[in-house]
Amino acid sequence: MKNKLTRNIKLTLEYDGTNYSGWQKQEKQDVRTLQGTIEAALSTLLGETIETNVAGRTDAGVHAFNQVLNFKTSSDTSTRRIPYSLNALLPEDIVAKEAEEVPMDFDARRDPKWREYHYYILNRPYRTVFADRFVHHEARPLDIEAMDEAVRHFKGRHDFTSFCVSESAAAIENPARTVLEASCRASNDIVWFGEPLEGLVAIKMRAHAFLHNMVRIIAGTAIDVGLGILSPQDIPSIIEAKDRTKAGKTAPAKGLTLVKVQYSVSDTAHTL
Helix, strand or coil: CCCCCCEEEEEEEEECHHHCCCCCCCCCCCCCCHHHHHHHHHHHHHCCCCCEEECCCCCCCCEEEEEEEEEEECCCCCCCHHHHHHHCCCCCCEEEEEEEEECCCCCCCCCCCEEEEEEEEECCCCCCCCCCCCCEECCCCCCHHHHHHHHHHHCEEEECHHHCCHHHHHHCCCCEEEEEEEEEEECCCCEECCEECCCEEEEEEEECCCCCCHHHHHHHHHHHHHCCCCCHHHHHHHHHHCCHHHCCCCCCHHHEEEEEEECCCCCCCCCC
16 A cells, blocks of 8 residues: 655756756656656655656756756655755756755646746857856857847747747647746856856746747747847747748757746746
8 A cells, every 4th residue: 555645845956958868757768867867866765656747847958957846755754854865866967956845736837937948158259168068159249139139029928839849839729828038148247167158148038838949949049130140020920920930940958948937926036
């Protein structure tokens, strides 16, 4: 007889998604996923099979600074102990930051007020080995003001079919999403190894929810604007077209990071 699940634990973690085939566990046992890795560690720690709900099912190669999941357990292990003990079982590219007990009806995927992603572009002639896993390098000069003007067109509620994987869009009953914030700016204030990371550009997108590859396609389209291939004024017609072929390429996964998930108006936003 299974033990009764008496507690609901909210766990915040960060990870480098480079070496994983996305968040969602797969039927094939040899496919390395974040969910599979984390659930295996939790099950070992708590002595029972653990299944998780997650705020954002990130794709292969995408990172997270504040990912949130919840799981139900019969274990009486203290929430203070869970992150420390879990980190001893997890690989070095995943870190549990904090755990807290929440009401039994809390659901990390269903309950967020919004999710915030940043897409990072290193815009300078040369790469940096110290950040290459987390930024997309674009050596050609970008017009950041034009990119900012372009991404601001995404704010509000729109049908984002043009900015979604075609197969996924066809399977979605309602491809409309509400974007709360959208901007593009130089981010030289981010310090990396004691020095500002010169040439860093951040595209910030905050919404209740996102479609598959939505932020990466927006980022690829914004880069085309920055290169002069498209203009900011093209964005409304691309949105209206509801046609994936009208938007730019899907930007590489490594530039995308889930930065924050907010569950209540009292939450404090953490940014990179």
